Amino acid sequence: xxxxxxxxxxxxxxxxxxxxxxxxxxxxxxxxxxxxxxxxxxxxxxxxxxxxxxxxxxxxxxxxxxxxxxxxxxxxxxxxxxxxxxxxxxxxxxxxxxxxxxxxxxxxxxxxxxxxxxxxxxxxxxxxxxxxxxxxxxxxxxxxxxxxxxxxxxxxxxxxxxxxxxxxxxxxxxxxxxxxxxxxxxxxxxxxxxxxxxxxxxxxxxxxxxxxxxxxxxxxxxxxxxxxxxxxxxxxxxxxxxxxxxxxxxxxxxxxxxxxxxxxxxxxxxxxxxxxxxxxxxxxxxxxxxxxxxxxxxxxxxxxxxxxxxxxxxxxxxxxxxxxxxxxxxxxxxxxxxxxxxxxxxxxxxxxxxxxxxxxxxxxxxxxxxxxxxxxxxxxxxxxxxxxxxxxxxxxxxxxxxxxxxxxxxxxxxxxxxxxxxxxxxxxxxxxxxxxxxxxxxxxx
Amino acid sequence: xxxxxxxxxxxxxxxxxxxxxxxxxxxxxxxxxxxxxxxxxxxxxxxxxxxxxxxxxxxxxxxxxxxxxxxxxxxxxxxxxxxxxxxxxxxxxxxxxxxxxxxxxxxxxxxxxxxxxxxxxxxxxxxxxxxxxxxxxxxxxxxxxxxxxxxxxxxxxxxxxxxxxxxxxxxxxxxxxxxxxxxxxxxxxxxxxxxxxxxxxxxxxxxxxxxxxxxxxxxxxxxxxxxxxxxxxxxxxxxxxxxxxxxxxxxxxxxxxxxxxxxxxxxxxxxxxxxxxxxxxxxxxxxxxxxxxxxxxxxxxxxxxxxxxxxxxxxxxxxxxxxxxxxxxxxxxxxxxxxxxxxxxxxxxxxxxxxxxxxxxxxxxxxxxxxxxxxxxxxxxxxxxxxxxxxxxxxxxxxxxxxxxxxxxxxxxxxxxxxxxxxxxxxxxxxxxxxxxxxxxxxxxxxxxxxxxxxxxxxxxxxxxxxxxx
Numbered sequence: 001x002x003x004x005x006x007x008x009x010x011x012x013x014x015x016x017x018x019x020x021x022x023x024x025x026x027x028x029x030x031x032x033x034x035x036x037x038x039x040x041x042x043x044x045x046x047x048x049x050x051x052x053x054x055x056x057x058x059x060x061x062x063x064x065x066x067x068x069x070x071x072x073x074x075x076x077x078x079x080x081x082x083x084x085x086x087x088x089x090x091x092x093x094x095x096x097x098x099x100x101x102x103x104x105x106x107x108x109x110x111x112x113x114x115x116x117x118x119x120x121x122x123x124x125x126x127x128x129x130x131x132x133x134x135x136x137x138x139x140x141x142x143x144x145x146x147x148x149x150x151x152x153x154x155x156x157x158x159x160x161x162x163x164x165x166x167x168x169x170x171x172x173x174x175x176x177x178x179x180x181x182x183x184x185x186x187x188x189x190x191x192x193x194x195x196x197x198x199x200x201x202x203x204x205x206x207x208x209x210x211x212x213x214x215x216x217x218x219x220x221x222x223x224x225x226x227x228x229x230x231x232x233x234x235x236x237x238x239x240x241x242x243x244x245x246x247x248x249x250x251x252x253x254x255x256x257x258x259x260x261x262x263x264x265x266x267x268x269x270x271x272x273x274x275x276x277x278x279x280x281x282x283x284x285x286x287x288x289x290x291x292x293x294x295x296x297x298x299x300x301x302x303x304x305x306x307x308x309x310x311x312x313x314x315x316x317x318x319x320x321x322x323x324x325x326x327x328x329x330x331x332x333x334x335x336x337x338x339x340x341x342x343x344x345x346x347x348x349x350x351x352x353x354x355x356x357x358x359x360x361x362x363x364x365x366x367x368x369x370x371x372x373x374x375x376x377x378x379x380x381x382x383x384x385x386x387x388x389x390x391x392x393x394x395x396x397x398x399x400x401x402x403x404x405x406x407x408x409x410x411x412x413x414x415x416x417x418x419x420x421x422x423x424x425x426x427x428x429x430x431x432x433x434x435x436x437x438x439x440x441x442x443x444x445x
Numbered sequence: 446x447x448x449x450x451x452x453x454x455x456x457x458x459x460x461x462x463x464x465x466x467x468x469x470x471x472x473x474x475x476x477x478x479x480x481x482x483x484x485x486x487x488x489x490x491x492x493x494x495x496x497x498x499x500x501x502x503x504x505x506x507x508x509x510x511x512x513x514x515x516x517x518x519x520x521x522x523x524x525x526x527x528x529x530x531x532x533x534x535x536x537x538x539x540x541x542x543x544x545x546x547x548x549x550x551x552x553x554x555x556x557x558x559x560x561x562x563x564x565x566x567x568x569x570x571x572x573x574x575x576x577x578x579x580x581x582x583x584x585x586x587x588x589x590x591x592x593x594x595x596x597x598x599x600x601x602x603x604x605x606x607x608x609x610x611x612x613x614x615x616x617x618x619x620x621x622x623x624x625x626x627x628x629x630x631x632x633x634x635x636x637x638x639x640x641x642x643x644x645x646x647x648x649x650x651x652x653x654x655x656x657x658x659x660x661x662x663x664x665x666x667x668x669x670x671x672x673x674x675x676x677x678x679x680x681x682x683x684x685x686x687x688x689x690x691x692x693x694x695x696x697x698x699x700x701x702x703x704x705x706x707x708x709x710x711x712x713x714x715x716x717x718x719x720x721x722x723x724x725x726x727x728x729x730x731x732x733x734x735x736x737x738x739x740x741x742x743x744x745x746x747x748x749x750x751x752x753x754x755x756x757x758x759x760x761x762x763x764x765x766x767x768x769x770x771x772x773x774x775x776x777x778x779x780x781x782x783x784x785x786x787x788x789x790x791x792x793x794x795x796x797x798x799x800x801x802x803x804x805x806x807x808x809x810x811x812x813x814x815x816x817x818x819x820x821x822x823x824x825x826x827x828x829x830x831x832x833x834x835x836x837x838x839x840x841x842x843x844x845x846x847x848x849x850x851x852x853x854x855x856x857x858x859x860x861x862x863x864x865x866x867x868x869x870x871x872x873x874x875x876x877x878x879x880x881x882x883x884x885x886x887x888x889x890x891x892x893x894x895x896x897x898x899x900x901x902x903x904x905x906x907x908x909x910x911x912x913x914x915x
Contacts, residue, residue: 039538039705041536042504042535043504043536044504044505044532044540045528046787047507047508048509048785050511050785062487064487064488065488068490068491069491069494070493070511082491086488086489086565090485091573120531186830188826220829225674225675255481255590256588256631257590380852380853382853382855382907383833383906384831384833384906386829386831402858402904404674404857404904404905406671406674440674440909441906442675442905
């Protein structure tokens with residue numbers, strides 16, 4: 001691991017020597033294995049060793065960024081010089097203040113699992129083979145798609161301010177999409193699991209659940225066009241919550257391209273919604289002791305009884321706004337520059353179960369999977385709800401087809417009238433169901 | 446290098462592979478981002494490496510590397526063979542490839558102006574000028590961005606049939622986005638140009654018309670009303686037609702979906718599947734548009750494929766594997782995002798052929814409906830044949846006349862039902878949807894287009910109550 005840090009520090013020195021005012025360098029060495037399931041058969045297995053580095057350099061505030069798919073002293077130097085040349089071509093940026101200074105942070109436990117990193121292809125093939133058997137046991141005409149995979153590796157970050165961070169991480173996932181086609185009546189459903197520790201990964205029962213839910217999706221029908229209450233299942237609800245947190249990205253806000261611009265400290269959802277960010281959960285999928293610039297991460301409440309408590313900042317947006325960085329700088333890998341994203345999100349559960357929330361609805365929709373994310377600029381919502389059910393008399397009845405939802409962020413978020421007490425849990429994440437009082441639904445029924 | 450690659454392919458065959466291929470890529474790219482009057486992010490990337498794939502006992506193994514040396518390729522061969530063997534014990538539907546004649550070719554870039562030869566400062570100045578025009582259009586424009594990308598490099602494709610192709614490729618793209626605000630209403634519009642061409646793409650742009658027009662579209666949306674919800678006759682413009690034919694239909698014509706049981710077209714070859722007014726084509730050989738190419742990433746020439754002719758299903762888009770599985774001729778549709786990815790069946794330039802109606806005739810002949818223009822995004826649920834398309838603008842049509850301007854409309858339905866309800870096809874086609882298509886975690890260059898179309902009885906989702914619907 002220190003070799004990666006040595007290389008990152010060499011790149012920083014090369015960028016400084018080439019004239020950068022400020023710079024940082026990031027190196028990564030990652031191994032991945034994946035197995036694909038197509039048409040209920042395991043047809044493909046791949047392994048990838050991906051190595052590379054990138055350098056971010058600032059000259060008069062202008063940012064240059066360069067990447068290369070090699071790890072060597074020569075490539076580090078060449079990449080650094082290229083980044084500096086890019087920064088010289090950029091316009092000076094008076095809003096750039098500094099890169100962050102080194103700051104102490106603790107460790108977050110179990111982000112790397114030796115057992116997972118040692119897995120061979122046979123393990124993933126075995127999980128997939130069992131998944132196919134599970135789905136076919138539920139319905140012998142099931143068509144099973146899906147796969148399993150894992151990635152593990154090391155990274156290093158060095159900065160001209162003295163930031164020096166090395167990290168190791170691992171994760172694995174398993175997913176199945178089951179299709180039933182009975183004379184043109186199609187039912188299908190998706191299920192997955194993911195974990196950083198092998199012991200946390202559910203490798204059994206995923207395909208069974210997907211197949212059972214696919215059976216329930218047979219016989220889908222449109223519903224009448226109307227304004228209706230909707231209950232979002234855990235994954236659909238987290239999709240909505242995650243998109244709202246994403247719109248609180250300070251760069252988009254400062255650039256006036258977020259519907260949450262000017263809303264910090266204001267109520268943006270009904271008061272029944274509280275969302276915590278918990279970046280220090282051991283083995284959490286989005287846990288990290290520090291962000292992509294080496295700034296310590298902090299557990300905090302992002303939405304407090306409907307009030308947006310803070311925007312998410314990296315060092316550039318924080319210093320521009322005159323606040324401290326919030327630890328939300330993100331790196332998608334060595335090939336992409338620094339962005340902004342949140343850690344593990346935990347929605348505070350409410351007082352009634354999902355079943356009770358549904359039972360209180362006389363006529364409405366239950367949506368298991370759908371992207372109800374408001375558009376990040378306009379805040380408008382226009383989407384489809386294929387994986388859901390009609391609610392009639394407090395019970396789920398027929399599955400939905402050709403059903404569209406049109407709304408706005410204010411209407412959806414302001415209309416949240418309940419959060420369930422029971423929830424889906426994935427490492428670091430707590431995902432209850434959410435009910436919204438009334439939205440416009442269009443269909444051909 | 447050729448001797449080294451051929452040695453690895455020979456070893457692959459001698460160690461049990463029925464087929465093997467290697468793609469070697471080297472490329473450089475630059476991106477420039479100008480936002481609110483400042484070129485504040487300039488990026489440069491270099492990529493290189495090889496992707497080695499083997500087919501052993503009906504299972505595929507794949508192992509890419511970023512380092513193209515004999516030692517590293519031997520390691521990749523060991524890994525790929527081990528991967529294939531791990532999977533082969535669980536294959537129930539054996540993988541295979543269609544045998545094709547080997548191709549030996551050298552393909553030069555179509556670029557007139559290599560972007561790498563344009564000084565970086567000139568490129569920055571040009572993109573800044575495009576952004577400036579949009580920014581200064583109106584005081585209600587609150588954010589403007591202009592993004593530029595170029596990429597140039599070589600891709601070598603070799604396989605155990607003896608194919609050896611060296612392709613040079615250059616691409617440029619530019620995109621402008623303007624956000625307008627009035628009170629609490631914030632709207633945006635985008636425009637982009639992209640293709641397998643050189644810097645001439647950027648030089649051909651008239652910033653005043655192109656970027657200024659984009660700002661005008663965002664401004665116009667500020668005064669548009671939220672769209673109605675209900676069932677309408679719709680007339681769609683060439684962009685929405687492109688979105689529809691790519692998302693709603695095209696993914697069903699990718700033969701991997703057909704083979705896997707995920708396509709509504711499976712089993713209907715030779716049948717009348719939609720309106721006889723509809724002919725759908727995918728053609729990578731059209732010169733200079735975003736989905737165009739000579740050879741796919743398996744080394745097969747990309748040729749025009751009529752998927753539907755006069756409403757009758759003709760055939761699909763194939764890789765070597767799907768052609769073998771479905772007993773068809775390969776037509777060169779397997780492409781991979783990078784050397785780190787395996788080729789997937791992808792569309793190229795997909796479109797509906799022109800008919801004989803004019804837009805004016807279609808509007809005049811529509812008693813009550815919506816004219817939909819400008820495409821945002823599309824989604825398809827192939828197994829059920831269900832699609833959703835989101836559009837920028839809608840105009841009410843009342844008594845054959847366009848009226849109220851709406852924003853944020855989606856429409857949805859069952860693809861083949863929708864194509865059966867097409868009752869008028871415009872007499873001109875255009876391609877304006879050059880962009881990237883996502884599939885299997887990979888992005889790929891595509892284009893799509895068509896004429897104006899009228900479709901009867903389509904579900905439209907909007908924020909307004911159903912009173913505006915029929």
